[in-house]
Amino acid sequence: MTFIPLSPCCLTGGRLTGTPRGIYRPADDERQVGRYHTTPSNESVVSDKVAMVLYTDFFCLALPNPKIMADAFADALGINVFVPEYIVDPPSVDLFDSVAPLYPxxxxxxxMFTSIxxxxxxxxxxxxxxxAMFSPKKQLPLxxxxxxxxxxxxxxxxxIVGYCRGGAMVQHLLSNSKNECLVGGVICHPTPEESTWSNITKPTLWNLADQDQMFGIKDIDHLKSTFEAKEGVEFQCNVYKETLHGFATRPTLDHEPTKKAFEKANSSAIDFTRKLLFE
Structure with a gap:
């Protein structure tokens, strides 16, 4: 299936364009955490007891991508999708553009002078x-x-599905035994929160970059050896060639492997979520 068809009219510099259809509610007296909430465009929800929660990268809702992606997940799965605003005062979405390439x-x-x-x-x-960037646990309470x-x-x-910093949140939340409602998680190009791995017993799907400066090949090998040694714990790991950190949430048309990896990673997240929620 197709997740989000990418074309010049819907993508600029790794930023998905379009108009999110969901509703944003800020934190208030009833709710500690603001969030974006979206439902299927046909207004037909398969079940009001199941949901996906999408944890964004460090830019949180300042970037339109997670809202647009949440809309796509809601349509594909027929469920409620939430995107929490778990990072307070995130940086500008273009702050790191000049030093964080979208593709190798x-x-x-x-x-060298220009780079420095x-x-x-x-x-x-x-x-x-x-x-805050170097301490994922600072965002964990929210x-x-x-x-x-x-x-x-x-x-x-x-x-729960997480990208970049959100991937770190997914690892920590899955490792907490009190979160009984969680049936599994999708983790995309995160930091390797190795302290959580031994406590994760629910199904996980990992979508990783082969040239990620935050989750290197040694980390990938360690991840695989840790989870493959567990009996009865479902573990899937996809490593996408010629990709960098961020490929699954900030795609670009300028690099075909990254564009394909964005599509495959999020389509696999849909298949994985459907199996956990409905099979």
């Missing part, structure tokens, strides 16, 4: 976010609260 070799022609200068400029702008609030609304079977 994008900045290969730059001189670009990094320096980014550090000057990004320094106040760096502590990620957990957002899940608790959804459970309190009556959802009994939930699949």
């Amino acid at each position: 070799g994008q900045y290969a022609s730059r001189s 200068y670009m990094f320096g400029q980014v550090i000057l702008k990004a320094w106040r976010w760096l502590p 990620a957990q609260a957002s899940l608790d609030e959804i459970v309190q609304e009556g959802y009994t079977k939930i699949v």
Whole structure:
């Protein structure tokens, strides 16, 4: 199946364009965590007891991509999809564009001087976010609260999907035994939260980049050996060639392997979620 057909009219510089159809509700007296909530475009929900919760990258809802992707998940699965605003005061979505390539070799022609200068400029702008960026657990309380609030609304079977920083949240949430409503998770190009792996006993699907500076080949090998040694724990791991960190949430038309990996990773997430929720 097709997840989101990519064409020049719907994609610019890794940012999906379009108009999200869901509803955003900020935090208030009733809810600790703001969130985006979307349903199938045909208004036909298969079950009001199952849901997907999508945990975004560090830019949270400042980038339109997670909302548009949530709409696509809702249509494909016929379920409610939530995107929690679990990161407070995220950085500008273009803050790291000059030093974070979307695909291998994008900045290969730059001189060393230019690269150093670009990094320096980014550090000057990004320094106040760096502590939070290097400490995933700082966002975990709100990620957990957002899940608790959804459970309190009556959802009994939930699949969680996470990208980048959201992938770290999925690892931590799945490792917490109190989250009985979780039936599994999809983890896309995260940081390797190795301390959680021994406690994850529910099905997981991992979509990883083969050139990820945050989750290298040694991490991938360690992940596989850890989970493959577990008996009776479903584990799937896809490693996409010629891709970098972020490929599953910020695709680009300028690089065919990245574009294909975006499609395959999210289509596999749909198949995996459907099996866990309905089979």
